[in-house]
Amino acid sequence: MSTPVMSGTRLAGIIGTGPWPGPAYDSLTAGISRAIGDGRIPVGARLPSEREVAAATGLSRTTTTRAFAKLREQGFVLTRRGSGSVVRLPDVPGGRIDHLLTPAGANEAEIDLTCTASVAPPWLLGAYERAVTQVHAYLPGTGYYPSGLPVLKELIAERYTARGVRTDPDQILITSGAFGAVSIAVRALNEGRGRVLIESPTYPNAIATLEGAGASLIPYPLELGAQGHHWDIDAMDHIARQTRVRSAYLIPDFHNPTGALLPEEQRPELGAMLRRNAMVPIFDESLVELGLDGDPTPTPMAAFVPDSITAGSTSKIFWGGLRVGWMRIPAHRIDSMASTRLSLDLGAPVLEQLVAVELMRDHETIVGEYREKLRAARDSLAAQVRAYLPTWQVIVPSGGMALWCRLPEDRSGALAIAAREHGLGLVAGPNFAPAGGLDRWIRLPYTVSETQLDEVGPRLAAAWEDALTYTDRVPAGRARTVA
Template identity: 50%
Template sequence: MSPRAIAAARVAALIGDFDREPAYKGLAEGLRVLITDGRIQVGVRLPSERELTDALGVSRTTVTRAYAELRDIGFLVSRQGSGSVASLPASRAHRGDHLIFPGDARDDEIDLTCAAPASSPGILAAYERAVGELPAYLSGIGYYPSGLPVLREAVADQLTARGLATSPDQVMIVPGALAGVAVAARALSGRGTRTLIESPTYPNAIATFRETGARLLCSPIAREQADVVDLLATTDQVRPALAYLIPDFHNPTGHLMGDSAREQVAARLRKHGTTAIVDESMIDVALDGQVMPRPLGSFLADSITVGSVSKAYWGGLRVGWLRAPAERMDAMVRSRLSLDLGVPVLEQLVTADLLRNGQALLDQRRAFLRENRDAALGALAEHLPTWKVRVPSGGLSLWCELPTAASSDLAPRAADHGVLLATGPTFAPEGGLDRFLRLPYTQPANVLEDAITRLGEAWRSTLAEDPSARGHDKPTMVA
């Protein structure tokens, strides 16, 4: 397959105005930032010099010299028959394993690597009620590879109520949403399977698909809104067999894809025969009282939908689900049985109880996260005013843009101040994104304020060594 290409008009729109003194250096720097930030993906063929000259209204010499400079520093590679292809120089800004390990922090550290809150009040009461139901199951062997009927029914009812008609036979209970992604990936992909994945995206999902041998093809996520122009264009170019998408409070950007965009994406995937794995892990953490769009799966009948209670209630339950078309369930069960034989019965009973009776706990969770989000935004405005931050309407984290590509440099300094960070390259399937980092707001407001105060001190030590990071006077908060 020939390399993906980006149109000259799209490059011109992305790069916007650039420094013209001299023009070739300004153009080279603009293109370097686009590649570093993932807006032009690694492996994508840039326009020919003539096409970009016409689109930008500059001289041919300007484009020629800009391309030559990018080749010299490793951001462009010329391949016989493929033109000039975006690349990244080998550096620590490329994460190989893309894995986040939860729970490794010491007592004196604030861990901002994992976007997972502590248990909701009321979880213990749900366990106590579930223990009362447990005796009815003790006479059996305790293995339920597809899940307890009572929980499968509860999940099916919730999906149906949201607009995705589902029967209990279409639901499999798994140990968390990532396990559901792994089951579906093993069932649907193998070595070389063309798999469309967003960039940035959930790091452990990147590793999951790589374990199957899938060929990952990335589509950049728009910075300010859930714009699907690039996703549609990439789908047309690569015609993937499989796609992994997070339309609901995307991790890490927080974007929420609207109904119209979902309809467009579904139509394009259907046109190319692409099966979507839709990750709804964040669906329950809408923070601003908005009406949620219909499930992406309701627009795309052949899709697989995964979800869990980890974000809404507690990750320690380790209960999630996979919803698939009836004709695909046998393949899902076979894939699952090579991984594990089921989720613990007690935790399934707790989850069924929460899905039936947990609305008050969910409301408390949302209020807690909303307070934390607003506290984090206030602390960033005070201590890190040069960072750009989009205000998400849901999810668990802020996706912060630094004035320069320095999140990998910042992380060790932050650790010296007792704050652990997940840097942008962790979320980039093909590397880059070192201008960004994710800040979860899952810890209490006072802890976040302390962490961001320390982070400000670490950033100032970064500035001392890199004056180019000084950037803007205040952050940009986008509603």
């Protein structure tokens, strides 16, 4: 059944009836493409005829014809004789998947579950447009802001203060994602060469960055109980005392990949243990805003460990393509962090920081809506895994972007290989292990579109069936993931 054609009046209700400044066809094109971009005109909708649009918007027929031609050229509309003009989204230039991540060549038909990252939300385009109108104020300067734009640092500092740890904007350094923050912190703290305690499992890029900076990793295995993974602080204390490790990289908030959350009542206890062992931890708060069950945003661990570094980011709440993150630094470490930062890069782009400012101002609305979307996706994926793969253990996390599932056998590497044949990209468990193992675990992000998500269960079940027939042990290999 084909979608009914949208009426001219309905379209005018969405994009307005003018005035149409500049060349009117340009304004009309921008109005329609913006409404498509932010979801007010859904993909798959059939637009009214050019004649109807002219009548509803008060524009001439020539103008609407030119606007439709431009929309077709930009990839927002596909016109076919007999089926009218159907709304679509332009292809992503260069493809969806970066060649660095899939050196063997990306399969565009694949459902990509290798990343915990979403496409840009509808708000993003508007935020870019508003940011462009502000950038002129910065043009008379050199554009170098190695610590970040003051307006953004203020907003971030205010949010920390509101969450329970007083923060001065000078304690904030804007970085290239949370990842840039972690790279700076580990180099500045140990000149890279010290020992760093790290959870197992953990975020794969953290393993690569810390090792790349010359650190030796001391794995701390998260405990597994009936409610999922959790932190045993006595056990961590024991490792810390034995190894006399002085630094740590920890993800206490909706931990990647397990989704585990360090409970509020354990936060002072973890803080005291780290202080007692004279450790300077790096807390990665990339996912902190993604609580999905209505609980308040967790108290920053910096409130319990004054001499700690916190990494944060806009990637998970807004869009990874902004590449805007930050670090929160104790005052006495600002100079050393700033010098290390200058040895790595000279600051984040001005425009993207202005976009981040725009989005931060609408933080509650944007994040609130995203949480709802993620909650539905989490529940749908968990239900599918239970239905299609009854032998797997699914623990539903209270936040984050992925399920971390326990397989009945050590076959995660085999599963990831088999999954490619069924159009599913996966990163096997061992990639999350700082010291090997974890072939019994698989991470399943629920960040893909609803349509794709509905296909995950059947594809996964087919891949698992194939993986069970592999007679040789399949080494998982190192898959690449950014998120």
